[in-house]
Amino acid sequence: MKHTKQQVDAARESFDAILHTPSYREIHGDDDHLEALIGLIDVGDKARLLDLGTGDGYVAFEMARRWPSRSIVGVDIANEAVARNNTKAAELGSSNAAFHAYEGVWLPLQNRDFDGVTCRYAFHHCPEPRVTVSEMSRVLKPHGIVVLSDPIPSPLDEEGFIDEFQRLKPDGHMRFHPQQVLIGMFDAEGFDLVDSFESSVRFPRTVDARYEALLEGTPDSVRDAYEIEIDGDRVMITVTVVNALYARRASG
């Protein structure tokens, strides 16, 4: 549990320092991706939607804007981002959007209160992923759906290069889960994968001796799988993202 708190504290500190910056949005924003992801959400007109790991509310504000009759709740560990989001919601007059901070594992939300959960680029930070899926299940109504968008490791990356690479930046990265592992976690909570599409995200890191050592020891096949390019003190890397719609199996 101490380990969990340390991971969450590292993620909070790192994300609260960057979530409001233009360069963060430049790297993590992708309007085509947002459109396609929102296209997976299949819920009723008066639905309540939870955006887990909402960050600066990239997904949550778009859902609130396009669906005034649906109510959107964003949850994140990043307290300052959450406060900023609530200020922004008030400024925009987005009365159907509200944001809450939490401690990173147990959702401060009632049972069976939501019709859908979205979670974009945040699940790999969750220190107890199986508990997080169980928490999603708990807060969803019986017909609830989950739209999960998260990077996956390359099948060629058998030594766990990508997680090692990501952990060189202290932002609470836990693990990119292979798609079969994700399907297994949702299956255990009674959800089936019903739709999915792949996309990708490309981002930079500033190279130092640790990156150099890791990259030097990494086979070309793995470097190529992540389209790694080094230019001066900058390395660019691309990761495949799986965007998945899970729906609860009809019981019995």
Ligand SMILES: C[S@@+](CC[C@H](N)C(=O)[O-])C[C@H]1O[C@@H](n2cnc3c(N)ncnc32)[C@H](O)[C@@H]1O
């Ligand atoms: C890469 S950002 C994605 C933000 C937003 N969903 C988006 O699409 O731009 C990752 C987010 O996950 C949040 N996060 C980190 N650990 C978390 C946890 N244990 N539970 C929920 N969110 C977490 C971070 O604070 C950050 O806002």
